[in-house]
Amino acid sequence: MAVLSEILLISPSALTSTKYIDAICQHVENGTFCMQMLRTYPPAVSATDLFSLANIVINLGISYANNTGGYAAETAKREPTLKAQFNSCQHEYDGIQLYLRMARGELKESPMSANYDIFRCTDITMYVKDLVGGNRDTASKTFMEMTLQMENLIDVAIGATVALGG
Ligand SMILES: *[C@@H]1O[C@H](CO)[C@@H](O)[C@H](O)[C@H]1NC(C)=O
Numbered sequence: 001m002a003v004l005s006e007i008l009l010i011s012p013s014a015l016t017s018t019k020y021i022d023a024i025c026q027h028v029e030n031g032t033f034c035m036q037m038l039r040t041y042p043p044a045v046s047a048t049d050l051f052s053l054a055n056i057v058i059n060l061g062i063s064y065a066n067n068t069g070g071y072a073a074e075t076a077k078r079e080p081t082l083k084a085q086f087n088s089c090q091h092e093y094d095g096i097q098l099y100l101r102m103a104r105g106e107l108k109e110s111p112m113s114a115n116y117d118i119f120r121c122t123d124i125t126m127y128v129k130d131l132v133g134g135n136r137d138t139a140s141k142t143f144m145e146m147t148l149q150m151e152n153l154i155d156v157a158i159g160a161t162v163a164l165g166g
């Protein structure tokens with residue numbers, strides 16, 4: 001009886017989205033991160049098919065890249081000694097947004113092209129890490145943590161394109 005009532009408490013839509021979340025996360029190296037992130041992100045939990053979930057994942061990456069680029073821009077303004085590096089980082093994050101937007105447009109027709117374009121974002125995060133990874137100041141450390149999170153989100157977005165056949 002206890003088991004049955006537990007099953008009844010799970011709504012059908014939650015079960016459906018779990019299936020799509022699993023379909024994506026099985027293609028992500030850190031599946032634990034992927035599961036935790038998507039199962040606690042309301043738009044992902046309410047996705048009704050794999051394609052919309054993939055869109056939600058890419059949108060999350062775009063929004064995160066926008067915020068991180070914004071942080072780089074603020075840092076460039078605030079810290080004269082970091083200006084050149086962080087202007088460059090902001091520019092690189094614009095590139096991440098651009099590739100993710102391209103990928104979002106390609107997702108339906110060609111998940112493989114979307115996969116390729118998202119993969120190019122990993123070159124950018126690597127470049128950014130080389131650029132400021134050696135800095136010891138707080139702003140750079142915060143920015144490095146944001147970049148690690150960006151990498152995690154890129155991995156999930158790549159997993160989404162693979163799940164769609166890319
Ligand atoms: C995987 O993700 C979990 C949850 O975010 C994190 O605690 C763990 O350190 C990650 N593992 C690796 C190898 O990055």
Ligand SMILES: *[C@@H]1O[C@H](CO)[C@@H](O)[C@H](O)[C@H]1NC(C)=O
Pocket residue numbers: 063066067069070071
């Ligand atoms: C992008 O980031 C800026 C702050 O840097 C914010 O004001 C803006 O709302 C963000 N746009 C989107 C679409 O997330």
